[in-house]
Structures are given as C-alpha cells and as structure tokens.
Amino acid sequence: MASQTRGARTRQQLLDAAAAVFLECGYEGASMGEITKRAGLTKGAAYFHFSSKEALARSVLDEAVTTDGVLPQTLKLQELVDIAMGLAYRLPREPVQAAVLRLAVDNTARRLLGTAWPEWITVLTDVLVEAKRRGETLPHLDPVQTGRVVMSAWTGMSLVLDEVPSGADLEHHIASLLDHLLPSIAVPAVLAQLDTAPGRGARVALVPLGSTA
Amino acid sequence: MASQTRGARTRQQLLDAAAAVFLECGYEGASMGEITKRAGLTKGAAYFHFSSKEALARSVLDEAVTTDGVLPQTLKLQELVDIAMGLAYRLPREPVQAAVLRLAVDNTARRLLGTAWPEWITVLTDVLVEAKRRGETLPHLDPVQTGRVVMSAWTGMSLVLDEVPSGADLEHHIASLLDHLLPSIAVPAVLAQLDTAPGRGARVALVPLGSTA
Structure with missing residues (x-):
C-alpha cells in the first residue's frame, strides 16, 4: 500500500x-x-x-481532460459553466493544462499525439444533450455544434490572452465569453439562474475530490 | 512604371x-x-x-490584417459579419493567412514578432463602436470586450477545425459561431437582417478590389 x-x-x-x-x-x-x-x-x-x-x-x-471538482447541479447548464470556469481557474495554475494547450498547437506533437480537443468536445456535448433533454436549452440547439463552439472559443480566449494581456485574468474573459454565448444556448428562465461570476472557477476547482456537497 | x-x-x-x-x-x-x-x-x-x-x-x-473586399453596408454589424466570413473563406486559400496563425502559436516567432491579434481586435472594436453609435447593438455592449471575444473565438474555431475535422468547412463553423454570438451583440431588429449564410465569405472575398458596388 x-x-x-x-x-x-x-x-x-x-x-x-x-x-x-x-x-x-x-x-x-x-x-x-x-x-x-x-x-x-x-x-x-x-x-x-x-x-x-x-x-x-x-x-x-x-x-488534462478532467471534470474533477464539477459537482452535479440542479441545472445541467450550470455544470457546463462550471467546467469552463473551473478550467479557466486551473490553466494558469496547473502546468499539465497549459502544456496540453501548447502541445495542441505544436505541429510535431499534434501529428504524433493528436489533441485533447475531441475529448473535450465530447464532454461538453454530453452535458448539452442532457441539458436539452431536461428542457434547459433553446429547442433548436445542436449539442455537437454548440459543444464545438464553446470548446473552440474557450481555447481561442486562452491563446489570445496569453499574447494580448488585458489586465483581466482568464476567468474574467471566460466569464465574458459565456455571457456572450449562453443567451444562444439557454432558455431565458434558465439563463437568469446561471452563475458565471468570476470566482466560480475557484469555487469549482477547489472542491475536495470525493465531496458531494 | x-x-x-x-x-x-x-x-x-x-x-x-x-x-x-x-x-x-x-x-x-x-x-x-x-x-x-x-x-x-x-x-x-x-x-x-x-x-x-x-x-x-x-x-x-x-x-494579413486586411479588410479588403469588405464593403460599406447599410448595417455596420453586417461589416463585422463580412470580416469574419471573408477571412474564413480566405484562410484555407491564402498561405499568408494560414501562416500568420501558425506564427501566432509558435513561441519563438511570437516572442520575436508579436501577433496580428491586437490589430484584429482593434479592427473589430472600431466596427462595434460605430455599430453601437448607430444603435445597432444592445445598449450594455462593451465594444473592446466583444471585439476580443469575436476575434478569440474565431481563432479557436480555425485552430480546432484544423485538428478535429468535422465534414463542414471553416465558413460553416464561423457562421455557426456568429449565430451563437450575434444575439448577445445585435438588437433584435438588426439581428433578423444580418446575413451569416455560408457563401457570404466568398461573396465578400471575391469582390474585386476598388469596387464600390
């Protein structure tokens, strides 16, 4: 042992x-x-x-592909937010997350290893499928396409912030991204209840593993 | 001569x-x-x-940073769409556009040269400032933040598509991205009039330079 x-x-x-x-x-x-x-x-x-x-x-x-710390929520779409915000908190703090992004845009590594992107798209798509089943999303939503948009846009925000510092941290920018995207994803009654405030990422990422609170 | x-x-x-x-x-x-x-x-x-x-x-x-082919439109926000769609058409066709993206995610090149991202953010921000002045945008819109979101998300879509082919081309994915973002940008009356159909990019990019039609 x-x-x-x-x-x-x-x-x-x-x-x-x-x-x-x-x-x-x-x-x-x-x-x-x-x-x-x-x-x-x-x-x-x-x-x-x-x-x-x-x-x-x-x-x-x-x-790298982990939803550790993301707990089941009353609203499934809050879990989508929590995955995005939790990762925004972790990226600057965990070399594994930053390295995976670096390897994904490195031609040699990408040809050899692929990237974590397809797996992330699957993670987000699964959440969106369930959210749609529960009636939380707009009825015309295509979970695969929206999963891809959220994941790709997340990636773009983190790459650009790395190069064009803005004074705000990645969590603030991901919160802003979500505020731009969620009105096209959630029905208004759900939208009004989603917590995208910066700081959400820390609360998600710092939950002890195995907790069920 | x-x-x-x-x-x-x-x-x-x-x-x-x-x-x-x-x-x-x-x-x-x-x-x-x-x-x-x-x-x-x-x-x-x-x-x-x-x-x-x-x-x-x-x-x-x-x-690389060019809005060639993007003509003045009745709605300023259509110009934002045209820049994004025109570039989606050009990226797979013009080595200069693809090279600039490659250089932006190459650590050595980026440290030495910077990237085109700040300039693209400025281009989009300027369009959004004017669109807001004309009352085309939602009143709370922050042009700088939205310009950054659109540019970053655009970049992420093209990087991920390169690695996770989906059967659809970049124009379709950028159209989908815009359909996700525009409801948070445009007032409803303007939103209904914006043309984001794939094929818009070709129509924009193929306009002969100097044309004023």
Whole structure:
C-alpha cells in the first residue's frame, strides 16, 4: 500500500515535470533526461513508469481532460459553466493544462499525439444533450455544434490572452465569453439562474475530490 | 512604371513563398535559402526586398490584417459579419493567412514578432463602436470586450477545425459561431437582417478590389 502510494507520487512528479519541460522547450526540445532531472528522479525510476517521452506526453494529455471538482447541479447548464470556469481557474495554475494547450498547437506533437480537443468536445456535448433533454436549452440547439463552439472559443480566449494581456485574468474573459454565448444556448428562465461570476472557477476547482456537497 | 510593377510582383512572390515555408517548417525551420528557392528567385533579388527572414515574417504579418473586399453596408454589424466570413473563406486559400496563425502559436516567432491579434481586435472594436453609435447593438455592449471575444473565438474555431475535422468547412463553423454570438451583440431588429449564410465569405472575398458596388 505504502509503495503503491509512493509509485503514484513518483508518476505524478514525472507528469508535472514533463508538463513544465514541454511548456518551456516544446515537444521536440524536451528530453527524458531533462524531465527526470526536473522531477529529481533517476532515469531508471522514470523509465519504470514511462517507456518514452511519447508515452509521457500521452499521459499528460490523458490527465488534462478532467471534470474533477464539477459537482452535479440542479441545472445541467450550470455544470457546463462550471467546467469552463473551473478550467479557466486551473490553466494558469496547473502546468499539465497549459502544456496540453501548447502541445495542441505544436505541429510535431499534434501529428504524433493528436489533441485533447475531441475529448473535450465530447464532454461538453454530453452535458448539452442532457441539458436539452431536461428542457434547459433553446429547442433548436445542436449539442455537437454548440459543444464545438464553446470548446473552440474557450481555447481561442486562452491563446489570445496569453499574447494580448488585458489586465483581466482568464476567468474574467471566460466569464465574458459565456455571457456572450449562453443567451444562444439557454432558455431565458434558465439563463437568469446561471452563475458565471468570476470566482466560480475557484469555487469549482477547489472542491475536495470525493465531496458531494 | 513597368519595373515598379515587376518589383511589386517579386515582393508578393517572396511573401507567398515565405508564408508557404513558415507553414511547412515553422519559423525556426524556415530559411531565406528555401524561401528564395520556392519563389524561384536568386538570393540577391530576395535580399533587395527583405533584409532578413525576420523582415519577411513582419511583412507577412502586416499583409494579413486586411479588410479588403469588405464593403460599406447599410448595417455596420453586417461589416463585422463580412470580416469574419471573408477571412474564413480566405484562410484555407491564402498561405499568408494560414501562416500568420501558425506564427501566432509558435513561441519563438511570437516572442520575436508579436501577433496580428491586437490589430484584429482593434479592427473589430472600431466596427462595434460605430455599430453601437448607430444603435445597432444592445445598449450594455462593451465594444473592446466583444471585439476580443469575436476575434478569440474565431481563432479557436480555425485552430480546432484544423485538428478535429468535422465534414463542414471553416465558413460553416464561423457562421455557426456568429449565430451563437450575434444575439448577445445585435438588437433584435438588426439581428433578423444580418446575413451569416455560408457563401457570404466568398461573396465578400471575391469582390474585386476598388469596387464600390
């Protein structure tokens, strides 16, 4: 039990170190040597967990698509908001999230590994399908198309903010994005109840895992 | 006069070749040698126009931000639509547009050159300020924030489509994006009159320069 816990910890150290090095050097510029050094581990320990840089990058990608902290809400569309706001809170704080975005726009890495985008579109589409079933969305809504719009626009906001700082943080910009999109998604009675206030992301992301409150 | 025209043509050949090579090899992987070869020119001819790869890249960036083909419309917000749809038509057809997006998400190029994003935000913001002055927008609209949202979301749509093909082309996706955003931008009476149908981009982009129809 103790050794399994240590194993999980080592694995996480490697993922975090890999994310940091991918962010700094890009995929091609990153090496297993630099990653293990950054993680404070020996190469032997690293290769015990990951057979190659590619395997590490794939695990970083898998790690990124998570709705941890997003709790079931009375309104299904609030969960959509919570996913978007929670991720906006996490992106600047978790190297894994930032690295996944960097890898997605890196031609070499993308050709080799694909991106987390299709999986994110699926996550959002599933929420929208259920929201539509419950009558929370406008009747003509196409969940796949809207899932793609929300995910793509989210990605664009974070990439541009990185380059064109505006004084506001990513959460404020994602809140603004949602305020622009939700009137085309939610019926008015639901729209009026959705909480998109900045700070929502922190409240979502900081919920202890396993909580059901 | 003839030699000036030839000079302009040579310059354009170099810009197109540079865009193609930046797209294929990234900024760091591109060389003046490869670019001049691709343009079918001698290095001497190339350096007569551009002193370095960096100078070429800067001109590619300058070239990209254009509202050519977007004609004055009765509704100012139709011009916003036309800019977004026209660019969606051009991106897959003009290496310069695709190269600029590639350079914007390339860390090395971005640190060195900046991106076209701030200028695009300004272009859209100016249209929105005028649309608001004319009473076409919802009264609470913040032109800067909305300009940023439209530009960022546009960018995200094109990046994701590149990776997650959907069967539909960029114009269809940008039309869908606009259909999601415009209800939060336009007053209802204006909204009902805006043409976002795919095909609008081609009609905009193919207007001969200098036309006033």
